[in-house]
Amino acid sequence: MRAPSSDLPIKFQNVTLRARGVVILDAIYASFRAGKPSVLIGPNGAGKSTLLRAAMGLVAPDDGRITWGGRENAPPDRRAIMFQRPVMLRRSAAGNLRFALAAAGIARTRHEERVHQLLALVGLQGLGDRPARRMSGGEQQRLALARALAREPEILFLDEPAASLDPAATKALEDTIRQVARSGVTVILSTHDLAQARRIGGEIIFMNRGRIVETGDADAFFIHPETDAARRFIAGELLT
Numbered sequence: 001m002r003a004p005s006s007d008l009p010i011k012f013q014n015v016t017l018r019a020r021g022v023v024i025l026d027a028i029y030a031s032f033r034a035g036k037p038s039v040l041i042g043p044n045g046a047g048k049s050t051l052l053r054a055a056m057g058l059v060a061p062d063d064g065r066i067t068w069g070g071r072e073n074a075p076p077d078r079r080a081i082m083f084q085r086p087v088m089l090r091r092s093a094a095g096n097l098r099f100a101l102a103a104a105g106i107a108r109t110r111h112e113e114r115v116h117q118l119l120a121l122v123g124l125q126g127l128g129d130r131p132a133r134r135m136s137g138g139e140q141q142r143l144a145l146a147r148a149l150a151r152e153p154e155i156l157f158l159d160e161p162a163a164s165l166d167p168a169a170t171k172a173l174e175d176t177i178r179q180v181a182r183s184g185v186t187v188i189l190s191t192h193d194l195a196q197a198r199r200i201g202g203e204i205i206f207m208n209r210g211r212i213v214e215t216g217d218a219d220a221f222f223i224h225p226e227t228d229a230a231r232r233f234i235a236g237e238l239l240t
């Protein structure tokens, strides 16, 4: 049975996370709500991927707490994550989706219909029989997106979704992400690519060195950043 309650908002209250004694997330307060996308930006090593993994529930904080719709232990049934380098199973594109549908507890009788819908949604219609690992980088990334959507998540985390794609493949993926967001899925995405952050829009969360330095609506953030670090990041300077 699917829980009727929502996983939103996701709240971070004073969340600190360490790896081998090094602080990776430093006293984070954040609240992710339904509605427009949230876009984590910041230089490499800022803690974006770690924050996404924590919000997905894959890593537990060392201090502080994370709640999903007010609950501390919310199984990830309604959340999905697409990693920066997705790994496909050694089977067809459709086979990968069937596997994800089964894992999500979707009845077998619905699989063929859903595989069709998912492939079409990400622009891979007709490619269901291709061996997934032989597909191009852009195709595999779109297949990974379809796989993440198999469980019809309420919340979709995307970690650097276009990191290794050429501009055309990036644009196609972004179009699909915007479409998914418009369909009512709450999208929380990380990127080190400022142009991509602008194109996705929504709420910007600027991170540096394990901290959230500044947040704001995308339009306002890029025109009038409030902190010196954000100004320098937007200007393309290296942050230390």
Ligand SMILES: Nc1ncnc2c1ncn2[C@@H]1O[C@H](COP(=O)(O)OP(=O)(O)O)[C@@H](O)[C@H]1O
Pocket (backbone or CB within 6 Å): 019, 020, 024, 042, 043, 044, 045, 046, 047, 048, 049, 050, 051
């Ligand atoms: N399991 C881990 N063990 C040690 N260091 C880690 C681990 N995971 C992340 N880090 C370090 O934490 C910092 C933040 O990593 P990450 O969240 O991947 O940043 P971002 O996604 O913003 O590039 C980096 O310096 C990274 O090397």
Ligand SMILES: [Mg+2]
Pocket (backbone or CB within 6 Å): 048, 049, 050, 159, 160, 190
């Ligand atoms: Mg990362």
